[in-house]
Amino acid sequence: MASLPSVAVTRTLKLDPDFRKHPTVEKSKHLISEKSDTDPFGWKFRNKVGGLPRSTFNDERGDEPQIAIQIFQEMLEAGAYPTNYTLGTALNACSSLYSVMLGKQFHAYIIKYQIDFDTSVGNALCSFYSKLGNLESAIKAFQRIREKNVISWTAVISACGDNGEAARGLRFFAEMLTEDIIPNEFTLTSVLSLCCTMLSLGVGAQIHSLTIKLGYMSSLPIKNSIMYLYLKCGCISEAEKLFDKMETFSLVTWNAMISGHSQMMDFAEDDLSAYRSGCEALNIFFKLNQSGMKPDLFTFSSILTACSRLVAVEQGEQIHAQIIKSGFLSEVVVGTALINMYNKCGSIEKATKAFVEMDTRTMILWTSMITGFSQHGQSQQALQLFEDMRLAGVRPNQITFVGVLSACSHAGMVKEALSYFEMMQKVYKIKPVMDHFACLIDMFVRLGQLNEAFDFIKKNDFEPNEFIWSLLMAGCRSHGNLELGFYAAEQLLKLKPKDTETYVLVLNMYLSAGRWKDVSRVRKIMKEEKLKKLHDWSWISIKNKVYSFKPNDKSHFHSADIYKLLENLLDQVKSLGYESLETLEVTNGDEEKTYSSTAYHSEKLAIAFALLNTPNAAPIRIIKSIFMCRDCHNFVKFISLLTAREIVIRDSKRLHKFVNGHCSCGEFSCLF
DNA sequence: CTAGGGTTAG
Incomplete structure (x- = not known):
């Protein structure tokens, strides 16, 4: 190990007196015990317990990075020299505080004493810049290390993974192997995580055999990562084989299983198996609860996401109650998942309530709520919230603007849309991507301004x-x-x-x-x-039981009643002005059964079933595998008017919430 | 000084 040059270092690292006012430090206020102006770092607390709280030295929640920094400063003032290891630990504290300014002061100190070539210091710098989201600086720090050890390589590989450059991480891994550095468990779990994000089963399987060759298969993190890789790549049986063979479980194992199944919904072969994956995630969650292990924020955010995909608001509400009891409601990722769940289930009111009660509001949280209002057709609220977000000093990203622009598109606010589009580029330097263009095109199309839409494409050259x-x-x-x-x-x-x-x-x-x-x-x-082939399926969950419907389905126990009610409803809505679009349309692309009458599309059957089997005023929530056709959309509007029921249908394209003859989608489906 | 699981999109 390189040691520090013997230079007098007293007071060379001067902490900025304003560093406490940094917004990230403000956010960590609750970590500081008995905070007062004269005692900003909790000295009283330290003196009271006669030393530092134990948590200062470990990675668990509740560690107090401010105290670590303060002690570092005290050490310098006392005239002691930091070692390279001390500097690494101090940099870690900067990472926990997400303090760019403070970390850069450390970096300046490191440069001044020319120790950035040192292995420990370089490793710490690399992971510090990575945690701040500055991958290029992290890589530079790595490259300046003279003797790169396995930790250095692991740091740079996971830096790439954490900053969305998985492929680059794999290239570093390959380079590491050519340098004859033997990867350890840490390296391999990081690499497996890269394979997960890239959905690269090929590389992942190679890493799997490498871990066997190197004898790491007894490591739980390794097993968890491999299992998760197989889950994410859709090899359920492989994943379950590993899961069944495991004697010890950690919470990570459960969480990987839950989120694996939840995410599989997006990659499933067909809609039915997607639905089953979601149900499996719920089953595993219940088993976890029975096992006596306590779910954490990872568990709750994954399971809420599964609920939102399933439009399973009852289960979501039960989990919400459990979250309150277990004290994870203040976790912003859990709050975000909760808001998202309510939004996707059509409960904008409950989402709003959860949003108002959150005391930490990250960009993603604001974005979720803005998007929620936008999807519910509440454009004014979406735009108001966007202004509130800006006032709160939170920087929007690409996705925030997708929400903002789609709100404008929904309400036909051309002028506003174009001005936000300009703001995005000029004020926030965000390059428009296809989704932004899509929102604007959608707006022109909804207004029937087709030439304007084509002009927009020409003008923007994409x-x-x-x-x-x-x-x-x-x-x-x-x-x-x-x-x-x-x-x-x-x-x-x-x-x-x-x-x-x-x-x-x-x-x-x-x-x-x-x-x-x-x-x-x-x-x-x-x-x-x-x-x-496309399959028109609709699902509805009533009292924890799931019922599925396909077009012209006659397989149900109450089939006769369903069709009788449907005929009856058809007559009634006709008198209210409904005209069925008798055009026969292709619904599945199947050569044999190309035409199918719109009269018995799956959601119509599901609605009739729900009307027969739920209490009078209960909302009806349906999930549908393909997008609604114009006729069904029109029909459901009339049904919501006729029966005074709130009907939420989530189809493959968007959310439709029908209330009193109106749909929140702003007639999007009428295009199709 | 390095690891595994989580939240936003047309």
Whole structure:
């Protein structure tokens, strides 16, 4: 180990007196015992217990990095020399405080004494910059280390992973191997985590055999990481094999299982298995509770996300109660997941209540709430909240602006949308991405301003993606501008989308225009691309039991009653002005059963079932595997008016909350 | 001085 040059260091590291006012320190106030102006670092507390609280020296919650820094300063004032190890520990305290300013002072000190080549100091600098989100500086710190050890390599690899550059992390790992450095358990768990984010089962399996070769398979973190990798890559049986073989569990094991199943919902082969994955996440969560182990913030945020995907608000509410009891409600990630759960289940009121009660508001929390208002069609509230966020001094990101722009689009606020679009680029230096363009195109399309939409594309010089072309095509179709519609359809086909729903849209447009040649051409492409068939499924959960419906489903016990009620409802809503769109549309892309009457789409059956089996005023919540067709959307609006029920349907594209004959989506579905 | 599990999007 390199030692420090013997230079008098007294008072060379002068802490900025204002450092306590740094917002991150402000946020950590609760960590400081009996804070007062004359005793900002809790000296009284230290004196009372006759020494430092134990937690100062470990990594658990409740450690007090301010005290560590204060002692470091005291040490310098006393004329003692820090060792390279002391400096590393002090830098760690800076990381815990997320204090850029303080850390940079340490860095300046390190540069002054020319010890950045030292292994321990360099390692600490690398992870400090990584935690602040400054990957380039972290890599520079790593590169200046003269003798890089396994810790240095692990630090730089996980720095890449933590800052969204997993592939770069893998390249460092490869380089490490060529330098003949043997990875340890820490390195391999980091590398496995990279494979998880990249969903790279190939590399992951190689790492798996490497861990066996190196004899690390007894390590619990290693086992957890491998199990999680298989889960995330969809190899459930492999993951379960490992899980069953494990004699010891940690909470991380449970959490990996829960979040693995929850995330699998997004990658599942078909919608039914996605739904089952979500239910499995809930089952594992219940088993965890029975095991006597206490869930933590990771558990709660994963399970709430599973609930939101399942639109399982009853289960979500029970978990909410458990969170209150266990004291995790103040954790901002849990709060964010909770707000998101209520939003996705159509309960904007409960989401708002949870938001108001949060005392820490991160950018993601603000963004979730803004997006929630936007998805519920409450554009004014979304924009007001965005202004509040700016006033609170929180910097919005790309996703925040997706929420803001979609709020404008929803309300047809062209002027405001364009001004926020400009603000995003000029004030916040955020480059627009496809989602931002999509919001603006969506706005023009909803207003029927198709030429403006095409002009916008030309003016902004970008290549629209599948989603935007399908918006344009659908808009052209519903506003009767067939020429532009055909053009958009051709652009769409050129992109060869992998999404069956998109082809169904194209097919329907050609069908309704009677362009049979194009119809068969599109069908041929669909066959060539070997696209999955679409299945129109709806699910509803009543009293903890799940019922699923497919179109024209007659398999249910109450089938006759369901159809009788549906006929009856049809008659009633017709008298209220509902006209069924009798056009037969392609709903599944299946050669055999190309046409299916809209009259018995799955959500209609699910609603009839819910009306028969739930109390009079109870809201109805349905999850649907594909997007709602125009006819169903219109029908459900009338049903909500007729029955005075709140009906929430989450389809594959967005949230629809029907109240008194209106839908929160702002007639988005009428395009399709 | 280095690890495994978590939150926002059309």
